[in-house]
Amino acid sequence: CPYGKTRDNCEAECFIKVEEVFEQYGEQGCAIIVEPLLQGSAGMKIYPPLYLKKLRSLCDQYDVLLIADEIATGFGRTGKMFACDHAGITPDIMCVSKGLTGGYLPMAITITTEEVYQAFYADYKEGKAFMHSHTYSGNPLGCSAALAVQKILKEDFVLEKAKKRAGYLTEQLNSKLLDRDYVGEIRHIGLIHAIELVEDKKTKRGFSSEERVGYQIYKEALQNGLLLRPLGNVLYFNPPLIIDEEEIDEAIKRCVKSIDSYMVSRI
Ligand SMILES: Cc1ncc(COP(=O)(O)O)c(C=O)c1O
Numbered sequence: 001c002p003y004g005k006t007r008d009n010c011e012a013e014c015f016i017k018v019e020e021v022f023e024q025y026g027e028q029g030c031a032i033i034v035e036p037l038l039q040g041s042a043g044m045k046i047y048p049p050l051y052l053k054k055l056r057s058l059c060d061q062y063d064v065l066l067i068a069d070e071i072a073t074g075f076g077r078t079g080k081m082f083a084c085d086h087a088g089i090t091p092d093i094m095c096v097s098k099g100l101t102g103g104y105l106p107m108a109i110t111i112t113t114e115e116v117y118q119a120f121y122a123d124y125k126e127g128k129a130f131m132h133s134h135t136y137s138g139n140p141l142g143c144s145a146a147l148a149v150q151k152i153l154k155e156d157f158v159l160e161k162a163k164k165r166a167g168y169l170t171e172q173l174n175s176k177l178l179d180r181d182y183v184g185e186i187r188h189i190g191l192i193h194a195i196e197l198v199e200d201k202k203t204k205r206g207f208s209s210e211e212r213v214g215y216q217i218y219k220e221a222l223q224n225g226l227l228l229r230p231l232g233n234v235l236y237f238n239p240p241l242i243i244d245e246e247e248i249d250e251a252i253k254r255c256v257k258s259i260d261s262y263m264v265s266r267i
Helices: 015-025 049-062 114-120 140-155 158-177 213-223 245-265
Strands: 031-034 065-069 093-096 109-112 183-189 192-200 229-231 234-237
Touching: 015 049, 031 049, 049 065, 109 114, 140 158, 158 183, 158 192, 158 245, 192 213, 213 229, 213 234, 213 245, 234 245
Parallel strands: 031 065, 065 093
Antiparallel strands: 093 109, 183 192, 192 234, 229 234
16 A cells, blocks of 8 residues: 555545546546446455545535446445445446346346436437437346346345355465465455465565466466466455355365465476
C-alpha cells in the first residue's frame, strides 16, 4: 500500500485519488463503473467496504450514476448476496450474470433504479422511447434456470452454509501455506481466496513476470489433477458455494503439492 496501511488499519486513504478525478471531471461525468470490493482479473484484489461507501456519497454529491459490476461477485460469492451489501449501499445500475443461473445457462440482467428506467421510458406516442433490445432478452430457459437457482439459494440456506466453508477454507489455507517463504499474502472475501506468490516475503516483491510463476504452477497442478487459474503471481480459489470440507482438503493438498514442487524445481 503506497500509504503504508494494512488491511487492519486501512481507512481507504487512496480514495483521495477518486476525489481528485471527481473534482476535475465530476461535473461533466455521467457514470462510474466499479467492480465492488473485488477486482477480479486485475489480480483478485480486495478493497474495503468503506471505499464503496465513500464512492456512493461522492456520486450523490456530483449526480454521477454508480454502476456496480456484480457479475463475478453477485449471488453469494463474497459471503453476502451482493458485494454492495457489505458496504450497505445501493448502486444506480447493477450488472449481474454468472451466479444468476449457477453457471448452467447464459443469462445476464442489468438492474436499474426507477429513475434511470424512467429516463429510457416514454409513451409510444411521444416517439422517444429507447427502442434498442437484446436478441436473447428474457430467454425462457435462462429465466427458468435463474429462478430455480434463486429458490435453491434461499430454501437450502446456501449462503449460510457457504459462510462456514469459507471460514474452514481460510483456516486451512493459512495453516498450510501462510508460513511458506513464497507466500506474501492470503486474502479472502467469502469463499474467494487469493494466494499472492512473492520472491521476497519481507518486501512482498513478486516474481518477475518473465518467469510466469502462476502459469508454471498451473501446469504442475494439471499433472496433479487440479485445475487452477493463475493471474500473474496470484493463484486463487473461487469454488462452488456448495463445496464441502473434504473437497477443500483435497484441493488444498494438490495445490500445496503443485506449488512446492515448482518452487523446488526452480532452485
Ligand atoms: C467482473 C466481470 N464483469 C464482466 C464479465 C463478463 O460477463 P459476461 O460474460 O456475463 O458478459 C466478467 C466475466 O468474467 C467479470 O468477471
